[in-house]
Amino acid sequence: MVRCFSVIATLLLTTSFLAAQEICDNAIDDDGDGLIDFQDDDCTCEFIEIRSLIPNPSFENMSCCPDQHYRLDCAPPWIQAYGVTPDYIHMCDWMGPENIAVPIPFPDGEGIIGFVDGRVPQNLPIEYDWKEYAGVCLLGTMEAGKTYRIEFSLGFAGQLRSPPLEFTIYGTSDCANFPFGVNDVLPGCPTNYPEWVRLEGKLLDGGTDGPSWVNDYFEFTPNQDIRAIAIGPPCAPFPGDITHYYFMDNLIMEETFLFQYQIFSSGDICAGDYLLQVDVSTAVEYQWYRDSIALVGETGPTLSVDEYRNGNYQVRMIEPDGCRMSPPFPFERPAIPETEVEAIICPGEVYADTGFSADSEGTYQYILPASTGCDSIINLTLKPCQLYLPNVFSPNRDGVNDSFRVYDKQGTNDYTIYVFDRWGNQVFEGQEWDGQIRGRPANQGVYLYYVKLNTVGGESVIQQGSVTLIR
Numbered sequence: 001m002v003r004c005f006s007v008i009a010t011l012l013l014t015t016s017f018l019a020a021q022e023i024c025d026n027a028i029d030d031d032g033d034g035l036i037d038f039q040d041d042d043c044t045c046e047f048i049e050i051r052s053l054i055p056n057p058s059f060e061n062m063s064c065c066p067d068q069h070y071r072l073d074c075a076p077p078w079i080q081a082y083g084v085t086p087d088y089i090h091m092c093d094w095m096g097p098e099n100i101a102v103p104i105p106f107p108d109g110e111g112i113i114g115f116v117d118g119r120v121p122q123n124l125p126i127e128y129d130w131k132e133y134a135g136v137c138l139l140g141t142m143e144a145g146k147t148y149r150i151e152f153s154l155g156f157a158g159q160l161r162s163p164p165l166e167f168t169i170y171g172t173s174d175c176a177n178f179p180f181g182v183n184d185v186l187p188g189c190p191t192n193y194p195e196w197v198r199l200e201g202k203l204l205d206g207g208t209d210g211p212s213w214v215n216d217y218f219e220f221t222p223n224q225d226i227r228a229i230a231i232g233p234p235c236a237p238f239p240g241d242i243t244h245y246y247f248m249d250n251l252i253m254e255e256t257f258l259f260q261y262q263i264f265s266s267g268d269i270c271a272g273d274y275l276l277q278v279d280v281s282t283a284v285e286y287q288w289y290r291d292s293i294a295l296v297g298e299t300g301p302t303l304s305v306d307e308y309r310n311g312n313y314q315v316r317m318i319e320p321d322g323c324r325m326s327p328p329f330p331f332e333r334p335a336i337p338e339t340e341v342e343a344i345i346c347p348g349e350v351y352a353d354t355g356f357s358a359d360s361e362g363t364y365q366y367i368l369p370a371s372t373g374c375d376s377i378i379n380l381t382l383k384p385c386q387l388y389l390p391n392v393f394s395p396n397r398d399g400v401n402d403s404f405r406v407y408d409k410q411g412t413n414d415y416t417i418y419v420f421d422r423w424g425n426q427v428f429e430g431q432e433w434d435g436q437i438r439g440r441p442a443n444q445g446v447y448l449y450y451v452k453l454n455t456v457g458g459e460s461v462i463q464q465g466s467v468t469l470i471r
Helices: 004-019 256-261
Strands: 087-089 110-118 126-130 134-142 148-156 163-171 194-202 212-220 226-232 244-255 265-266 275-279 286-289 300-303 311-321 322-325 329-331 338-345 352-353 356-357 362-368 376-384 414-420 424-429 445-454 460-469
Touching: 148 163, 148 256, 148 414, 163 244, 194 226, 226 244, 226 329, 352 376, 356 362, 356 376, 376 424
Parallel strands: 338 376
Antiparallel strands: 087 110, 110 126, 110 244, 134 226, 148 212, 148 244, 163 194, 163 226, 265 275, 275 300, 286 311, 311 322, 311 329, 352 356, 362 376, 414 424, 414 445, 445 460
């Protein structure tokens, strides 16, 4: 009887185990197969994927490095919409017109497009219809009657060179309609030609006196199928007596309803107010996941990641017509960077850097606070002086360590500093570098320098090395 009872109990336990079903939102391996929640095939939901109908949306894919104006051909499949061509700007070399302040950093990657709305040639009449458009064939057809959204970043050089602009998109039913305005000297707006229609536009303002980016979107419903687009300034002649210049980047376009399932971020992870969120929609239930495992209790349209680890975050939305899962949002908490710094200190001198100071040689470690809260660790080695060139400087106009220069305690000013970027291009020549390149803030990073100094004793001192620019 005991043996019979044991067999029956074993069968009951086995049957119960086999009948177990994975519950998809409790962070528990309910069926014992080693897979939790949406790691398990028992959990099903429609996964939403947003891919921009616009190819190469951030101008990162390139066939060549631009070395001058125009060169949109370096960013295929973007093409010259007609005879007047936007500029392809890339950090590999050409960084835009010398008299235009390019907003840095770029919103996404290392490539952007620059374009003008009207042109004012020197000693010639104003060309109000000189307009530059970037053109591209879409990866699919925008269907008539459906509503689409385009998200984008629009760059401004400042109020003078980049006043408010109605950023506008135009469409055509056939890629063969590129280029438009053939043989016209100034074809102007795409809608000057019957194959093209204006889809939509939005008036945007940079909002500052300096270079800046504005991230925004607008929606539209085409009344015909669209296979290609041209994007840039509005049709109206530009008002002004100076050439207006703008930048564009990160063009994401898809059907509007898909964007409600897209996770986007707000706030600053370094300041502790960083949020992940989705547009509030018809969903009646939300559930957040990290690496396909439920974050129990996180059931709203927003998620604060302060207490969570790095990973791929998603949100499940149960709606009246079914279950949908957002695309993964990769999150990685920024690591505290460490910078090795060597400097020379002379008797009676104090080395100072944003809250830290030392007056003798030795090794030190201190925190360099950043305005956003993501601090840096500085490992400092102070050596006795002969020629003092700092290995790091922070040109943030706080009055401390704002420039890169030579300190010669023998009283001579007979020296020259030459600074080079990582591609070997000379970016500065003189006695004190303020961290600017052609009037624009240089990128944070490491630069090489070469110094030639003539001392009061008639000796020539040559020194070379690297300096780290921190913002």
